Amino acid sequence: MFHNIKFFLKFQLMISRINYAVKNIKYLIFAGHKKGHGIHSPFVYNLIKDVFNKKDINSELQKVLEFYKTINASDELVEFENSGAGSAYGIKKSLTLSQIIHRSGISIKYGKLLFNLVNHFKPETILELGTSVGISSAFIGSAAKEARFITIDASETKLNKAKELSENLGLKNIRFVKGDFDEVLESVLLNTSKLDFVFIDGNHKKEPTLKYFEQCLNKSHNNSVFIFDDIHWSDDMEKAWDEIKRNPKVRVSIDIFRMGIIFFCTELSYQHYVIKF
Numbered sequence: 001m002f003h004n005i006k007f008f009l010k011f012q013l014m015i016s017r018i019n020y021a022v023k024n025i026k027y028l029i030f031a032g033h034k035k036g037h038g039i040h041s042p043f044v045y046n047l048i049k050d051v052f053n054k055k056d057i058n059s060e061l062q063k064v065l066e067f068y069k070t071i072n073a074s075d076e077l078v079e080f081e082n083s084g085a086g087s088a089y090g091i092k093k094s095l096t097l098s099q100i101i102h103r104s105g106i107s108i109k110y111g112k113l114l115f116n117l118v119n120h121f122k123p124e125t126i127l128e129l130g131t132s133v134g135i136s137s138a139f140i141g142s143a144a145k146e147a148r149f150i151t152i153d154a155s156e157t158k159l160n161k162a163k164e165l166s167e168n169l170g171l172k173n174i175r176f177v178k179g180d181f182d183e184v185l186e187s188v189l190l191n192t193s194k195l196d197f198v199f200i201d202g203n204h205k206k207e208p209t210l211k212y213f214e215q216c217l218n219k220s221h222n223n224s225v226f227i228f229d230d231i232h233w234s235d236d237m238e239k240a241w242d243e244i245k246r247n248p249k250v251r252v253s254i255d256i257f258r259m260g261i262i263f264f265c266t267e268l269s270y271q272h273y274v275i276k277f
């Protein structure tokens, strides 16, 4: 019986990996506008030109890239309890820092994008759901050293590691909040007047993702930017992304396969873009 369940779960995982690979291939074949050609919106065209395709690396970004290299090679063990979709809840695991970032951290390519987006929009208030050991926090935080930046994760050990790593990077303005999003997000938002920049990268299930989105939406404004990671990771996330981009408050949505980015600015026309990144 146990073997049958194990086999079924492995089979399901294999099917979902194949599905994901097929979706990725379709994206790579059909997505366009890599250089902004064919985009009529000046806002989106400039975003592609000035942010997505930005090649310069300033000293802050250089520092995070070096930090990334060190973590990437680290065999230091971190013991933590699982939470979120795709993991068995409450099961204790022990992985090296390098394994953690390979399995669930942001890659250099998307880390640079987060850095460049923050650098471009200059948010004063930032919220991240899903800190893990703080890789995305490092890219975001290094681009916004003066911002009020709150990041939340249920795992105390991962958060402690993220704190330590951010201190090593000289980042002083990040507030690390430990807790389940379902339990702490509401109170965090009660003490937040507005959200300029939100990165959602935890609990990749449809209903919770939509709930966190709605909660954050209450604190959004005309110039807010929300980013969702892993929008095509599962059918559940696919459905969540579909509802998010159809929300009437969302003016522009951009799908770069790994992430979905949304804007609320009422001067923009309603439009959805799939952009090769």
Ligand SMILES: C[S@@+](CC[C@H](N)C(=O)[O-])C[C@H]1O[C@@H](n2cnc3c(N)ncnc32)[C@H](O)[C@@H]1O
Pocket (backbone or CB within 6 Å): 082, 083, 084, 085, 104, 105, 106, 129, 130, 131, 132, 133, 134, 135, 136, 137, 152, 153, 154, 155, 158, 179, 180, 181, 182, 201, 202, 203, 204
């Ligand atoms: C994909 S990892 C985040 C990776 C991180 N953003 C990075 O790039 O380094 C997702 C994180 O979300 C946390 N998480 C998942 N579900 C959660 C929940 N319901 N409440 C709090 N944290 C949760 C997990 O502990 C995990 O560390």
